[in-house]
Amino acid sequence: xxxxxxxxxxxxxxxxxxxxxxxxxxxxxxxxxxxxxxxxxxxxxxxxxxxxxxxxxxxxxxxxxxxxxxxxxxxxxxxxxxxxxxxxxxxxxxxxxxxxxxxxxxxxxxxxxxxxxxxxxxxxxxxxxxxxxxxxxxxxxxxxxxxxxxxxxxxxxxxxxxxxxxxxxxxxxxxxxxxxxxxxxxxxxxxxxxxxxxxxxxxxxxxxxxxxxxxxxxxxxxxxxxxxxxxxxxxxxxxxxxxxxxxxxxxxxxxxxxxxxxxxxxxxxxxxxxxxxxxxxxxxxxxxxxxxxxxxxxxxxxxxxxxxxxxxxxxxxxxxxxxxxxxxxxxxxxxxxxxxxxxxxxxxxxxxxxxxxxxxxxxxxxxxxxxxxxxxxxxxxxxxxxxxxxxxxxxxxxxxxxxxxxxxxxxxxxxxxxxxxxxxxxxxxxxxxxxxxxxxxxxxxxxxxxxxxxxxxxxxxxxxxxxxxxxxxxxxxxxxxxxxxxxxxxxxxxxxxxxxxxxxxxxxxxxxxxxxxxxxxxxxxxxxxxxxxxxxxxxxxxxxxxxxxxxxxxxxxxxxxxxxxxxxxxxxxxxxxxxxxxxxxxxxxxxxxxxxxxxxxxxxxxxxxxxxxxxxxxxxxxxxxxxxxxxxxxxxxxxxxxxxxxxxxxxxxxxxxxxxxxxxxxxxxxxxxxxxxxxxxxxxxxxxxxxxxxxxxxxxxxxxxxxxxxxxxxxxxxxxxxxxxxxxxxxxxxxxxxxxxxxxxxxxxxxxxxxxxxxxxxxxxxxxxxxxxxxxxxxxxxxxxxxxxxxxxxxxxxxxxxxxxxxxxxxxxxxxxxxxxxxxxxxxxxxxxxxxxxxxxxxxxxxxxxxxxxxxxxxxxxxxxxxxxxxxxxxxxxxxxxxxxxxxxxx
DNA sequence: GCAAGGTC
Numbered sequence: 001x002x003x004x005x006x007x008x009x010x011x012x013x014x015x016x017x018x019x020x021x022x023x024x025x026x027x028x029x030x031x032x033x034x035x036x037x038x039x040x041x042x043x044x045x046x047x048x049x050x051x052x053x054x055x056x057x058x059x060x061x062x063x064x065x066x067x068x069x070x071x072x073x074x075x076x077x078x079x080x081x082x083x084x085x086x087x088x089x090x091x092x093x094x095x096x097x098x099x100x101x102x103x104x105x106x107x108x109x110x111x112x113x114x115x116x117x118x119x120x121x122x123x124x125x126x127x128x129x130x131x132x133x134x135x136x137x138x139x140x141x142x143x144x145x146x147x148x149x150x151x152x153x154x155x156x157x158x159x160x161x162x163x164x165x166x167x168x169x170x171x172x173x174x175x176x177x178x179x180x181x182x183x184x185x186x187x188x189x190x191x192x193x194x195x196x197x198x199x200x201x202x203x204x205x206x207x208x209x210x211x212x213x214x215x216x217x218x219x220x221x222x223x224x225x226x227x228x229x230x231x232x233x234x235x236x237x238x239x240x241x242x243x244x245x246x247x248x249x250x251x252x253x254x255x256x257x258x259x260x261x262x263x264x265x266x267x268x269x270x271x272x273x274x275x276x277x278x279x280x281x282x283x284x285x286x287x288x289x290x291x292x293x294x295x296x297x298x299x300x301x302x303x304x305x306x307x308x309x310x311x312x313x314x315x316x317x318x319x320x321x322x323x324x325x326x327x328x329x330x331x332x333x334x335x336x337x338x339x340x341x342x343x344x345x346x347x348x349x350x351x352x353x354x355x356x357x358x359x360x361x362x363x364x365x366x367x368x369x370x371x372x373x374x375x376x377x378x379x380x381x382x383x384x385x386x387x388x389x390x391x392x393x394x395x396x397x398x399x400x401x402x403x404x405x406x407x408x409x410x411x412x413x414x415x416x417x418x419x420x421x422x423x424x425x426x427x428x429x430x431x432x433x434x435x436x437x438x439x440x441x442x443x444x445x446x447x448x449x450x451x452x453x454x455x456x457x458x459x460x461x462x463x464x465x466x467x468x469x470x471x472x473x474x475x476x477x478x479x480x481x482x483x484x485x486x487x488x489x490x491x492x493x494x495x496x497x498x499x500x501x502x503x504x505x506x507x508x509x510x511x512x513x514x515x516x517x518x519x520x521x522x523x524x525x526x527x528x529x530x531x532x533x534x535x536x537x538x539x540x541x542x543x544x545x546x547x548x549x550x551x552x553x554x555x556x557x558x559x560x561x562x563x564x565x566x567x568x569x570x571x572x573x574x575x576x577x578x579x580x581x582x583x584x585x586x587x588x589x590x591x592x593x594x595x596x597x598x599x600x601x602x603x604x605x606x607x608x609x610x611x612x613x614x615x616x617x618x619x620x621x622x623x624x625x626x627x628x629x630x631x632x633x634x635x636x637x638x639x640x641x642x643x644x645x646x647x648x649x650x651x652x653x654x655x656x657x658x659x660x661x662x663x664x665x666x667x668x669x670x671x672x673x674x675x676x677x678x679x680x681x682x683x684x685x686x687x688x689x690x691x692x693x694x695x696x697x698x699x700x701x702x703x704x705x706x707x708x709x710x711x712x713x714x715x716x717x718x719x720x721x722x723x724x725x726x727x728x729x730x731x732x733x734x735x736x737x738x739x740x741x742x743x744x745x746x747x748x749x750x751x752x753x754x755x756x757x758x759x760x761x762x763x764x765x766x767x768x769x770x771x772x773x774x775x776x777x778x779x780x781x782x783x784x785x786x787x788x789x790x791x792x793x794x795x796x797x798x799x800x801x802x803x804x805x806x807x808x809x810x811x812x813x814x815x816x817x818x819x820x821x822x823x824x825x826x827x828x829x830x831x832x833x834x835x836x837x838x839x840x841x842x843x844x845x846x847x848x849x850x851x852x853x854x855x856x857x858x859x860x861x862x863x864x865x866x867x868x869x870x871x872x873x874x875x876x877x878x879x880x881x882x883x884x885x886x887x888x889x890x891x
Numbered sequence: 892g893c894a895a896g897g898t899c
């Protein structure tokens with residue numbers, strides 16, 4: 001008989017230690033308190049590959065160590081912030097984790113093996129090495145093993161413990177790199193901003209000294225988050241309302257049923273064209289039904305809840321901010337009513353006994369009946385899978401039934417109810433409806449209407465927040481039937497700016513850009529409010545504070561927008577992922593990052609006057625602050641353009657001559673554009689095809705919703721005649737269905753000079769306009785007069801600094817507007833950001849004169865063709881697989 | 892007085 005060895009097992013948190021111990025010991029583990037309050041010990045015998053073991057299971061509570069500068073570098077005035085890029089950093093166990101450390105060391109001394117059961121992600125791997133470090137100091141002879149598990153179910157845990165491996169050093173080193181980058185840039189820019197601005201301005205007139213002192217923090221998650229809020233504010237401000245027209249048709253049947261028809265063209269921005277089409281309808285108003293399509297349709301229940309989806313739902317349905325929701329969920333979890341609330345998993349393990357969980361709720365007065373129907377199988381349907389699994393936690397679900405606890409506050413009861421109902425809904429059958437789509441023709445115009453009858457509500461019965469319904473009083477139509485419309489009107493509408501960001505939108509945007517993790521997204525949002533960078537109004541919509549906007553505008557004017565653009569975090573993540581994959585060393589990535597951000601820091605410090613000037617637009621200088629501010633250089637004097645040596649800022653040539661484009665650098669990356677256009681690109685002599693004027697660039701971001709397929713967010717329009725260069729469908733004048741661009745004969749490129757009007761792909765030089773530039777009459781106005789910020793998500797081109805291409809904002813910056821592999825761009829432009837129905841409200845893009853621009857191409861289908869590139873076909877050569885801006889078939 | 896990421 002072999003003598004048992006002692007094995008120390010460490011999990012990331014107590015709940016995992018408890019579950020794994022229970023699973024491996026058949027609920028026979030002996031529980032004992034340790035010197036660490038939240039990390040008890042569990043003892044049980046076990047056998048690993050035939051080797052008898054005395055298992056001791058305990059836990060840490062997240063990271064055991066913290067990265068910081070040595071004491072003498074922590075004093076703010078001890079060094080220049082730029083020195084923090086070269087300062088040493090230390091990893092230490094902070095005071096509040098000393099108990100955890102002691103517990104580990106006490107146990108490690110008595111054990112031969114150390115088995116690491118930390119979460120199977122990068123951070124978990126890093127914590128594993130922290131645990132190793134601490135335990136090895138107490139017992140250098142420890143044998144180190146790593147348990148990898150993909151679910152906390154017995155079979156999987158048993159498999160895991162019999163196939164122990166080694167911890168992944170690369171993953172851990174990636175986290176070390178992330179921590180160091182975050183610390184260095186966070187600390188240096190926080191000190192920079194704070195020491196530059198803190199005492200210079202009267203932040204709260206009349207406030208005492210304590211109120212005046214505020215930390216103006218910078219963080220690689222904080223600032224991209226703030227950037228999203230500010231960017232939206234600028235987009236709202238830049239919106240130009242434009243009227244549009246549409247034909248409105250209603251019909252009321254003699255039996256009383258009624259419906260409203262929607263024009264297939266949506267709406268037109270050309271009043272003349274809309275009027276002509278309308279008059280044609282009025283002259284032959286009898287409508288003919290051309291299509292009746294009726295079918296059963298399903299509405300699926302919600303996916304199992306992960307942290308971010310729960311946050312988004314709680315905000316929408318319970319009006320509970322994400323950060324608050326996490327606190328309440330934490331309480332529910334601590335009391336054992338719900339599962340672990342920080343999870344990315346949105347699919348249940350098939351081995352999970354969901355019916356048992358449901359059965360727990362049949363006694364409830366509110367949802368018991370529905371639970372009963374699920375349990376009996378009548379309502380049961382396997383929960384859908386969202387396709388995400390963090391391999392450590394199940395989706396958020398109730399773990400214990402309660403009718404409510406006397407000490408519960410209202411929010412807690414509501415959140416519990418939401419989680420229970422959501423869980424029951426996810427285990428229920430989909431709702432069934434009967435949808436009828438009708439198409440009618442009046443003259444040559446097509447109109448559609450839809451009716452929906454909900455036949456079975458199913459999951460919606462237990463989930464009162466769900467809405468599904470439509471016109472259930474549709475007149476009975478048959479193909480070829482004719483009717484006289486009750487109303488046939490030409491109505492006018494107007495485009496609206498995008499709404500302010502809601503917390504839900506903000507979370508979604510952060511998720512999309514990889515800013516923060518599921519556990520920290522809400523914290524980063526809360527930090528915007530705590531730091532006074534943004535405010536939330538009564539409708540829970542975010543807008544930047546003057547300080548928040550000034551900070552972003554300041555970096556923007558310095559040409560350092562990469563410090564706040566949403567890609568920042570994604571780029572850091574991308575680089576450290578290379579370390580985790582073993583493709584690059586931690587040292588190389590760190591060195592590159594330090595160089596890059598030190599460069600940005602120096603640039604920011606050199607132009608600090610720009611920041612002071614920006615803040616001075618919103619806040620009064622304090623007594624004594626004047627002198628410093630007066631010495632700051634005005635923002636127009638930013639030094640020479642790195643590409644052409646012309647002074648940055650507005651370069652004004654002789655009267656009557658066109659503005660000079662910077663040869664070889666059509667987009668001057670270091671220049672700024674807000675609030676005054678000052679890039680050389682803005683004053684480049686792009687000439688109008690219709691008049692001898694120069695074109696101006698206009699912000700089109702929020703007009704994209706109505707733009708035809710594949711247009712860039714930025715487009716050019718002539719200052720003098722305001723022609724915008726777009727190819728639009730003259731026949732329908734609206735967003736074209738996919739078949740338009742598939743038709744032969746496509747080729748907007750056949751229109752001369754097209755390439756010159758398009759914004760070049762990031763990282764490529766823009767095609768220079770040739771001798772078409774005629775005169776500069778519009779140039780001055782173009783450059784000076786357009787204060788509206790352009791929505792340029794380009795940042796710095798990837799060739800901006802040859803030594804740090806990996807840290808520059810490259811083509812990723814464009815993925816929101818389009819990008820291979822991210823879905824159909826047109827669909828996303830319309831739907832992804834605001835929802836398909838809402839898209840029309842923001843639609844503007846097509847100038848009213850769009851149809852006057854002649855020279856359009858009529859395809860075989862009678863439609864004017866535009867850029868097919870959005871469908872994967874190049875608009876220049878018509879071939880799929882590449883963008884027109886990188887067309888290999890044409891120059 | 893700085894970050895972000897774990898967790899309580």
